[in-house]
Amino acid sequence: MVILEVRGLTKFFGGLQALDNVSFKINEGEIVGLIGPNGAGKTTLFNLITGFYSPTSGTIKFKDKDITGLSPQRICKMGIGRTFQTPRLFYSMTVFQNVKVGALFGGRGKLKAGADEWCLQILKMLGLYDKRDRNADKLTLAERRRLELARALATGPELLLLDETMAGLNPVETQEALEYIKQIRNMGITILMVEHVMKVIMSLSDRVIVISYGKKIAEGSPEEVSNDKKVIDAYLGTELVA
């Protein structure tokens, strides 16, 4: 079943076209990788899906409902969670409070009632339980990224958008993060992730979507995509033919 359907999405910033007629579908339970060179429009795409920008044209459908142009808070309540490229936590709060904000304001009915219990459960799952009373600004980068993940999970999302969760992590931390993402998938949450670490994309994704200069240039299994001529050209440049 299709959980997210993006059709003909176009976004202009003034005269600059950030996204050009991008369409794709994401099925329930999938992990989909979104890759592309810097400035390709990956984060813009995230901002459009989560309602921070409204598209110049095109539609976004979540679970068959049109969510184009809704506010981020509405979209969150419908079941889309998101992490940011650089962790954007509530730094004057404790770890626990960060997660609790997610559960109290983003969660629907059931989650709100047992918010504390639910938050602790998530913190345990992501290995932050022991640090729950620490201030968010005292965490390491890897922990911050995990806390952001925990906060997004607390809202009870069905679709999670992860923006470069692995950036700046060392190999050991990357491996840990990989395991966490697998756990989240096993909870039945669909994931769309932007990632520059190719190892991660190749080992996790069921499907990969490639965009470059705002256009979708390829889509398919990790193997298919990594052998695609257009993808190689986008990353390495075209060969000069004498």
Add this chain to the structure above:
Amino acid sequence: MICALKRPLIYYLLIFLCFIPTPYLAPAGITAFIILMIMYMVMSESWNLLGGYLGDLSFGHAVFFGIGAYTVALLEHYGISNIQPFNILLAGISSMGLAALIGYPFLRLKGFYFAIGTLGLSEIFRLLFRNSDITLGPKGIMVPVPLPYTIYPYFYGILGIAIGSIFIIYLIENSKLGLAFLSIKDDIDAARMVGVRTTAYRILGFSLSAFFVGIVGGFFAYFNSYVHPDGVFSMLISFELILMVYFGGVGTFLGPLLGAAVVLFAEELGRVLIQQGYLLLLSIMLILTFVFMPSGVIGIFTRRESLINPFKRS
């Protein structure tokens, strides 16, 4: 941060209970000073609810003080109502109404733009009230004093207001609402992304803050028995509140109370010693606070960084 503030509310209320015997022990002059101090405690605590918890710095909180004071003055002057507690409550409600009304367009502004906007607002209202016939313009309005005059009802009136409003502010700051406010201050986009209805909460915070300042303004109209547009809409009041909150410690619960006491005392002392020069003293205090202790006196004791760094660009 909030952990450091989780001390039982009872201690804070005890501070106010200590004031109870004041009018019996102290001469009228001192009692009047304490009344003023308690007024500023409530107002700086309200400013802190908006500035310290929601992160919206208001440079024009005097507008709510003025609206509160004029609400009472006009009700009395036109003989609409002379029930004092009722009028004071209406003063709070009219300030709150103004905040809610201008909240929507105003809260599209953030940071310094919001600050400048509120500054302009209070000046607009000062000029409006100064030039309107309904408000008797620059003549100001006399508010009748019930005879025989004693200071007791004023003192216990403001003490009751303070205990009530500071209790409510404490509850707000330590509830779900406080968590929403903090999340908005820390990162408004991240707050929206986890479902916090940021505009609604900002309007609510702005209105609540205005409500308590309006109440104090209403009380002041009775206490001073005279309301003048240049006095109650004075930019000085707005800046005093900022100085008090930052001196004590922005974003803390005890800070604004402490700041109000110390700053007002310094101000009175300055007035006696160097007359108009006390304004200079306040300015120097403000600058020194920002440079050397941006997280205030409380910040020095708890050794934490400022919740709001005035020099940080956002």
